[in-house]
Amino acid sequence: MSGDQKQIVRPYGDTTGDGMVQVSFTLPVSHDKRAEGAAVQLANRMGMDPAMVVHAKPMGDGFTFFVVYGRVNHLVDLTAVQVVERDFPLLSAKDVNTVVKQRLRRKLSVVGACIGTDAHTVGIDAILNVKGIAGEKGLEYYRELKVTNLGAQVSVPELVEAARAERADAVLVSQVVTQRDAHLHNTREMSAAFREAMPAGRRPLLIVGGPRFDETMTDELGVDRIFGRGTTPGEVASYLVHALITQRKATA
Numbered sequence: 253m254s255g256d257q258k259q260i261v262r263p264y265g266d267t268t269g270d271g272m273v274q275v276s277f278t279l280p281v282s283h284d285k286r287a288e289g290a291a292v293q294l295a296n297r298m299g300m301d302p303a304m305v306v307h308a309k310p311m312g313d314g315f316t317f318f319v320v321y322g323r324v325n326h327l328v329d330l331t332a333v334q335v336v337e338r339d340f341p342l343l344s345a346k347d348v349n350t351v352v353k354q355r356l357r358r359k360l361s362v363v364g365a366c367i368g369t370d371a372h373t374v375g376i377d378a379i380l381n382v383k384g385i386a387g388e389k390g391l392e393y394y395r396e397l398k399v400t401n402l403g404a405q406v407s408v409p410e411l412v413e414a415a416r417a418e419r420a421d422a423v424l425v426s427q428v429v430t431q432r433d434a435h436l437h438n439t440r441e442m443s444a445a446f447r448e449a450m451p452a453g454r455r456p457l458l459i460v461g462g463p464r465f466d467e468t469m470t471d472e473l474g475v476d477r478i479f480g481r482g483t484t485p486g487e488v489a490s491y492l493v494h495a496l497i498t499q500r501k502a503t504a
């Protein structure tokens with residue numbers, strides 16, 4: 253953090269430090285004056301005062317979507333913010349290939365899938381497919397990585413079996429749907445299955461990703477790393493090298 257940056261901050265809307273924020277939500281009521289009043293009441297109870305409905309749109313029968321703009325008095329203490337910082341160096345594809353070739357002396361095997369009923373494959377494909385994302389090629393592009401992408405709606409037993417057959421060094425799971433915490437349940441089921449099926453030391457690195465994961469939950473979910481929205485293939489490849497080769501050798 254730079255020296256002149258404040259430690260305590262508050263939101264900025266029209267003028268510095270005015271505390272103005274904007275939130276959106278849907279209420280199960282038809283759109284009328286009373287519905288807008290209900291939205292303001294909710295915003296007030298959330299600590300926004302004054303609060304103003306700046307957008308309201310009927311969402312089918314009996315539902316209204318709102319955008320509310322208003323002031324909060326809450327402060328943010330930047331020194332108390334907890335996040336997972338990247339604790340490994342970002343490597344180029346060339347460097348990843350070189351380290352794997354020289355130090356592992358075989359291809360590094362990666363098995364990926366969307367598990368449970370989740371069919372949102374765009375995220376895992378962005379990480380694995382050659383096409384990649386954000387101008388970066390996916391892991392299939394890396395000469396020294398062997399990628400097996402199982403696709404959508406893979407069951408946990410199928411995933412464990414594929415990881416065994418491919419002698420996976422790492423298993424990459426994507427979970428996008430979060431309804432009823434499906435992403436958390438599925439991830440716990442997956443990590444428990446790997447722990448049961450394989451002894452410690454033989455277990456592949458377990459990595460999950462998706463836009464709504466809390467990256468600090470690795471221990472609770474029994475995984476080695478969580479990647480959130482905006483992840484790029486280069487970050488994942490660099491982490492694989494760090495966790496499976498560089499760090500492992502250093503601590504061995």
Ligand code: B12
Nearest residue numbers: 370371372373374375424426429430431461462463482483
């Ligand atoms: C495309 C899409 C679909 C497509 C999926 C096509 C496909 N082959 O993937 C289709 C139309 C099939 C679909 C269906 C459904 N969808 Co949909 N869908 C989306 C949408 C519009 C975009 C998702 C996407 O592709 N993002 C782009 C990728 C690149 O981003 P990403 O997934 O976040 O991935 C990045 C990171 O998260 C990370 N990452 C992700 N996974 C992994 C894994 C690893 C290992 C790593 C390292 C990193 C990583 O890296 C990626 C690259 O940066 C979202 C809304 C939105 N705008 O996000 C809704 C959304 C995800 N869908 C939603 C829903 C509800 C559904 C349905 C249930 C709808 C229905 N009633 O039928 C079905 C469920 C189908 C199923 N069985 O899963 C909801 C989920 C809500 C929730 N709370 O869970 C969303 C949020 C829409 C909404 N606002 O309601 N959907």
